[in-house]
Amino acid sequence: MRLMRLDLTRYGGFTDRVLDFGPCAPGELDLHIVHGPNEAGKSTLLNAWLDLLFGIGRTTSFNFLHPYPALQIGALLDLPGGARELRRVKKDRDSLCDADGRPVPDTLLHGAMGGIDRSACADMFALDAVTMERGGDSILSSQGDLGQLLFSASAGLAELGQQLERLREGADGFHRKGGRKTALREHLAALEALTAERRGLDVLASDYRARREALGLARTAHDEAAGALSRAAAARDAAKAALDARPWLAEWGAVTAELAPLDVLPDAVPGWDQAVPRLIEEELRLRTEAAVNAQALARIADELAALTPDPAALALADDPGFDEELRARFLAARDDLPRRLxxxxQAEATAAALAARIAEGADPTMLRIDPAALERLAELATAHEGLAAHLASARA
Structure with a gap:
């Protein structure tokens, strides 16, 4: 872990003071010396660094400028997982947070520090004149964390007695003569319990064969029971459907009685429901054509009545010297006249038949309708077609 920047936001006599140590230049010494006169704040800076790592204590003497709730220390640290910007405030819980104010567990810094506590960190990395004077006697006696640390640096044998004592305690915990709660005895007891359990679970080959046969019979019985259950479920569903249909039985009888008189009628031609709209449309078209033909017949009759025969022209028509084109047209019209008649x-017969369908004994000439009325009639016929379809759906 490397300290890249320390922010004394509100701590001791500092407000928004920043110490930026910059990035580490590869291949160069990464050593920074902070110096200043007495009372410049070097001890405050060192204590702020420890408070950032381990938390601001319940009581602190660095609140003479800023009150407890306002104390805040920040830093930019180069951690094993990458650079992180952290802040420490004066709180009992969740006092460490990131740059956005989200809580960060203290284990993040404890892991980077190797798990040492505040006292050990102060002795190893935050020595001052008072700490060195207080630890002089412990250095000579090789006692205490600081004394053992410095003694190990010179002799390399620090904590040897503690290591031997821990090994001795571990050996006694595993097995001690006359001991009743050692790990070895617990393991032996567990082994005996497992051996007894294995013996209880062990079966003879004959018993295993009999149990396998019993298992086969049980599976066969299970399959038969499952089939019977499925058949019973199907019968239950059929009975439920019959019970659900019982309320409709009376209505079914009433509808059957109502339809009984209609049995003598012939069955409808297949597809009649699709043919009816087409027939209605065809009827409307024929009526319209009959009306138009009636008007044309009346017009032609009026034109024929208005013609005055010209004997001279009729005499010229049989003359061989008459204009051939007019003669050809006359002859074609004369030959076509029977077909036209x-x-x-046929049109008059159709009109008469339609008139008979409309009103018995009606005169076709009296049934002629003007084009506006025909157009309105076509609209009404279209609307009637839609209503007929709705009526057929409602009857169905």
């Missing part, structure tokens, strides 16, 4: 007769 036949079509007229």
């Amino acid at each position: 036949a079509e007229l007769a």
